[in-house]
Amino acid sequence: MAAATGLTRATVSALVDDLVAGGLLVEVDPPPRTGAGRPALGLALTSTGPAALGLEINVDYLAACVVDLTGTVRQRFAEHADQRLTDPARSLAALGALAARARLAAESDGLTVAGAALAVPGLVAGDGLVRVAPNLGWQNIDAIAALHRVPELAGLPITVDNEANLAALGELRVAGGDPAVNRSQPGIEPGGSGPSGGAGAVRPGHVERSSFLYISGEIGIGAGLVLDGELYRGVRGWSGEIGHVTVYPDGRPCRCGSRGCLEQYAGQEALEAGEPLAAAALGIALSAVVNLLDVPVIVLGGAYAPIFESLREGIEAELRQRVLTSGLAPVELRPAALGADAAMRGAADAIIRAVREDPAAWLRRLS
């Protein structure tokens, strides 16, 4: 652990002591043994302590979950109902009720909910205001205030974010880039036990930071962009609107007022109509992303995940042709690892991530 962080063993000891005392870490018994020497103590994130409430509202369902520090889903509630015909205030009240149940269930399980995040299919301003969510029929909805009106959620910090952004965060956790997840138990690389090199053989403090585009095919098409392990939200929080990237400049008119948007060729409605250009259109739009941003991985989520194999070849053909650097290094295409829960899981993960990044803030809260 000291080698991985670049800190002294003494420092690590002190910090770990704090985290154990604060209830964020627990010592566990059986560490895997690696060779000679005194065996290391096992450490694990607590499954009691801080937890996060992940919320999602979408065209045809509401969902809430509670995730603990380890990333395990501890509670999960969902409700299927068409939100398009419902008044936003009612939708949010129903979601609030779901969230309240999830929170109470979690707290009676020893967890303390540190905060909540809500995933919505629309444009969210920096202050959390939902500017427009076309498929829900929302416009300028203050979802945070609405949720805060539920008594059980009154004091809770709540954030709102775009559905694709949060789903991308969910994938980030699974795909790697999160050292606490894809590393094994503390105790450095088991392979390197020999005298292969002294201290400094591994660059200390270095963590592989992944970059990828998550693209979510729903009624609309959204994208979440992770650059160097961090979600990029854009200056106003409106990044990732890949559904309205122009694919055919003089193509079909789109409800956004433009023509030839990707959504017209690869949105869920086009897919259900058997659109033959879907894969090609996706490939054209994605090649623009790769040319511009040099992202090495593209994750297909939402409605694209189940039909991944049928899209793959068509997309890859366009990427090969249209990405300038495709000859130097290919782009990896893969289906989303998380299913329909991706956005809700990612929402909870956003909160957990904040606690992980600054555990001291969580410990200070006990004042």
Place this chain on the structure above:
Amino acid sequence: MAAATGLTRATVSALVDDLVAGGLLVEVDPPPRTGAGRPALGLALTSTGPAALGLEINVDYLAACVVDLTGTVRQRFAEHADQRLTDPARSLAALGALAARARLAAESDGLTVAGAALAVPGLVAGDGLVRVAPNLGWQNIDAIAALHRVPELAGLPITVDNEANLAALGELRVAGGDPAVNRSQPGIEPGGSGPSGGAGAVRPGHVERSSFLYISGEIGIGAGLVLDGELYRGVRGWSGEIGHVTVYPDGRPCRCGSRGCLEQYAGQEALEAGEPLAAAALGIALSAVVNLLDVPVIVLGGAYAPIFESLREGIEAELRQRVLTSGLAPVELRPAALGADAAMRGAADAIIRAVREDPAAWLRRLS
């Protein structure tokens, strides 16, 4: 200064003392007076001390400059000659000679060159190897090694980067995002001298971090992307290849092997042929960027800068139609502030930036 950084006045004093002792700052006499109280001391970056060597190689010229800590160009040498017909080694030797002259002139002027950066019109790998520069006819050229063969540059740290990336950095300095440039002399906002609020009225440590896309129209079209005040280079350093973003999927064949690339409609050759679609093609490609990344500003550089006004309306029309959020907040379009020297200036600036970001490293060097 203490208020701006969030540090104590005592700490600032100590730090400033170090920088003055190390020759990075000098005390200057006349600070502008703001109201009652003892007047503040003036501080300015030294115009002696560390400096940076900015180098550029392009199709028809070589250039080298030396920039000091304040951002002033202290030396500038350029040489016009067609590099397409020249052997890469010869081009680099000629550039090295130019660089050597610039360095010697600067050092006899009291400056110490801290490092050099080279701008090339091509793809540069993370280690500085120029993978391919189509318009120079380069492939896998180790420019750093070649420059290091010049005796006067032997020990100097040298980096290589894409021309558009560095030009974007140059624009960043001019456009803002660099507190040391766009703030006035130390001594906080002169307007706020009244009792408008105690300490903490200004969020300490906050600096406006700009995001924009710089697009450079040369023979090829490149782009440099600045997100939150930082240049985004992409995972492999190959971001910004906007010239090969598809604009018309079944359009003109491009020398990259694809069809309908932006370069075919808005590259310098197309412009010179009076291509009527140039502005529209640019607008289509740029709308994709804005939809994906939500950048609020686009800077047109290279060959686009002088004809900015003739392109503006055509580009803006496409942006209005194709950018989903154009109704919520318009995208600002503006011509590059720096001229043909943008990339070279940006190159030097990249080095200066490194010294500014970690002045302690520069001070340690004196051991």
Place this chain on the structure above:
DNA sequence: CCGAAATTGTTTAGTGGTTGAATTATTTGG
């Protein structure tokens, strides 16, 4: 079965950057 080597974890004194409060210096404005 013993001892050497290896590895983990703790203890201790020391260091450097920072804070906070007190002090001094120098101006404006009534």
Place this chain on the structure above:
DNA sequence: CCAAATAATTCAACCACTAAACAATTTCGG
């Protein structure tokens, strides 16, 4: 000329971290 305001310095105290010694516990070789 004095009060209020602002700028800068000094100094003791603090905190996170380091470095080095030490203690604990294992494997491995005879």
